[in-house]
Amino acid sequence: MAHYIALVDGKPGAYGVVFPDAPGCTAMGATHEEALRNAVLALSDWVGQDAPPVARSIEDLRIDDEVGEQLEEGSVFAIVPLIQEKGRPVKANLSIDAGLLEAIDDAASRAGLTRSAFLSSAARDKIIESV
Template identity: 65%
Template structure:
């Protein structure tokens, strides 16, 4: 996966990160995002936390262009970490710009009815439910927990 050149407005930035650790203690570091790190008891938890860490690191919606994997391999510090057992992982960097964009999608009528029912049961709009489901699919975690967190936040 090559990540050089300019992104369009609809393209999501992805950063290569280094994952290292052992059962019960995993860490993720971003060579192109100094100070952005994440930890987790499992690989999945560390990767979820890494997505949040890179999102927090990005400032003012400006996403610096990350280096390609080939460029990173040439970096002596990265090469040393890889030699010590770290592995490359790709982490999506979603910029939270609070600017909703209308999207027209097509799906089976029965699935749409199920989405509407589930959204209503959770106290969410269809859009909020679909956004929550998309985030769960991209970042991992529990959709049920995400819906609960949104409901709590919106209740305050």
């Protein structure tokens, strides 16, 4: 999975995230954590199904004058995963406890989703939550 380096700044109640290698891609949140979760979604939307631009390393970004100015003003680096939709389903063979699978199917049915859509959504949420 590709990752991009973001710059986070702000204060409690108003945090902002920008991506030096994804011009125009920004996110905000009331907390640092919320801003980073929103940044995962913003980056995914920004890239879409296009080939993502090459992301620079932290070392390369440190020598960028604009990034250096933002760091001097209090911004900090954060690593944000790129969850890029490919627009095509792929089969995956998974082993899972039978009772858990029943619970998944019940929850998917209540949500009006297929098992695959439910599991995809849950996995995406868990990845975003782990940022």
